[in-house]
Amino acid sequence: MDNYIKHNKQYVAVDCVIFSYEDQELKLLLYPRGFEPSIGSWSLMGGFVKEDESLENAAQQVLFNTTGLKNIYLEQIGGFSNPDRDPGGRVISIGFYALMPIEDQNKELVRNSGAHWWPIQKLPHLIFDHKEIIDAALIKLQQKSSISLIGKELLPEAFTLTQLHNLYNAIFQKKFDAGNFRKKILSLNVLKKLPKKDTSGSKRGAFYYTFIDNIEHNNLDRIIKF
Amino acid sequence: MDNYIKHNKQYVAVDCVIFSYEDQELKLLLYPRGFEPSIGSWSLMGGFVKEDESLENAAQQVLFNTTGLKNIYLEQIGGFSNPDRDPGGRVISIGFYALMPIEDQNKELVRNSGAHWWPIQKLPHLIFDHKEIIDAALIKLQQKSSISLIGKELLPEAFTLTQLHNLYNAIFQKKFDAGNFRKKILSLNVLKKLPKKDTSGSKRGAFYYTFIDNIEHNNLDRIIKF
DNA sequence: GCAAAAGTGTTTACATTACACCCATGG
DNA sequence: CCATGGGTGTAATGTAAACACTTTTGC
Known part of the structure; x- marks a missing residue:
């Protein structure tokens, strides 16, 4: 051999x-x-x-x-x-x-x-x-x-849409339009809104979101295009 | 060391x-x-x-x-x-x-x-x-x-749009709409029509195309979305 | 003349963009 | 009361998908 x-x-x-x-x-x-x-x-x-x-x-x-x-x-x-x-x-x-x-x-x-x-x-x-x-x-x-919608891997369990938005800005080193970004993300139906708000980032406070249950990396593949 | x-x-x-x-x-x-x-x-x-x-x-x-x-x-x-x-x-x-x-x-x-x-x-x-x-x-x-528009790497120097269409069908193992495919490709402005026709594939004959001069792999990257 | 590939045009649906505008609140 | 981030709505533009239709020619 x-x-x-x-x-x-x-x-x-x-x-x-x-x-x-x-x-x-x-x-x-x-x-x-x-x-x-x-x-x-x-x-x-x-x-x-x-x-x-x-x-x-x-x-x-x-x-x-x-x-x-x-x-x-x-x-x-x-x-x-x-x-x-x-x-x-x-x-x-x-x-x-x-x-x-x-x-x-x-x-x-x-x-x-x-x-x-x-x-x-x-x-x-x-x-x-x-x-x-x-x-x-x-x-x-x-x-x-x-x-693929990443975020699960880099953000805490609960995060605001602004955090996710900033993450994508950081990854692509450009600024996505805030309004369009959140609409695009929410239309994917993979996030759920939590009752709590994060008040560290703004006076008004922003709702926390988390990925819906039983979602894996695989399920998030090819669901989005940037 | x-x-x-x-x-x-x-x-x-x-x-x-x-x-x-x-x-x-x-x-x-x-x-x-x-x-x-x-x-x-x-x-x-x-x-x-x-x-x-x-x-x-x-x-x-x-x-x-x-x-x-x-x-x-x-x-x-x-x-x-x-x-x-x-x-x-x-x-x-x-x-x-x-x-x-x-x-x-x-x-x-x-x-x-x-x-x-x-x-x-x-x-x-x-x-x-x-x-x-x-x-x-x-x-x-x-x-x-x-x-990226591949073709330069797999096809002969001169090829018909039908050949390119079939190549893409073979790669993705599906059938792209013939009309839409050729419009999409031609809109990229990276191919030039040659005066000659290929008559092996049909009675009417199809025009040969080739990539325009001074185009490299790099220039073809990110110009298309399938 | 007709089958079959080559090539063009049109309609519809949908996604993307830019941007205006309202909301809530701590200082 | 106003600056700031949070969040919504909309009109315009662009792209993709489906498909009907015309052209050409060897048999």
Whole structure:
């Protein structure tokens, strides 16, 4: 069974672009790299892939180690494989992006790793090709958000339409018309109005909404076009 | 610089889903596997990734070896990494799909490798998870064709609107309204009518069209919505 | 002349856009 | 009382879908 033995093996890693949303901004969780090369520079969370796990499992493991969360929403971005991308050696990296509500994370764990949430508009300099991976991740996230109503993955359980509106503004880096946006969203019939109001954002207060029961990612796919 | 050394290396391969179009059908180039395990079974074209090449280069090399063509249109599908996907050992495969006009291939080279073009509706049984890779490829191709006018990559230099219409029917596996389709396409202003007619498809004959000069893949992105 | 592909025109329904305007309330 | 975010209504425009209809020509 060893016809493969004459071929080279490679280091394979996963790198995770972890998106969250706070203060009307998309944010990314970055951390200072703990080993050479480029020790101390800002970097995506990553890890090597073990022989007995899939890429997705490896990515979930990275997310668990850094945020304490399991079963996070995850999408594959693609492979990054320039032979010189990592000066430490030949490493093929598969990029993933993850979405999580920022308050779900284990804050202590994140703090202990030295990680920090960076607004996507003000990222620090990143090692290797990590900026490229982030750019690809944002494009994928935009593609996803344009055919699927995201929000469940990034917002708290209950949220206002203004929050959702601002989230979409942040993702697409443009301003959607507020009135048209809310009409479009409500016409989808996937949100239900809660009796409570949020008064933090305005004097009048805005009603909270939540996704109707028994709705999954799959049900939200291809229900919308932006 | 050897902080990586404690980690496992893996075999990394690329597998290519090669699309072409003939007789109003999408076709895939498959070949009988030349070594164990599963020798003789139908398989995608693939190859191991070398230490000094990117995944894209590895895929282009596979395509060159099997069809004699260079710089083929290529898109990454994603990583396939179930630890048990290949009974011969742990191999992480990155899928790519390629588009090529069927007449461009080096026929002799293809014949010598034992390869065969299969209509996508009548595929033979395939090894490992190759059917899964093909399914993912078709979805990616549909996504691509729904925002970009493909045709340049799959059709001959000059083609009729009916050919393009049939190509889209084949990709989406549905019938677009012929009148609406041609109006939509022509309104994009990326095709020019040639003085010649194709008389093979009908008695009246249909005008050939070709893409206007200096148009690249990039210019065709996001110009359409299907 | 007729079948069949090529090509055009029209009607209807629906979605998107821009924007005007009212509401509620804390300071 | 007014600035501000919350929320509704509407008219104009654009796009998509359905389908009837005309043209051309080999058999």
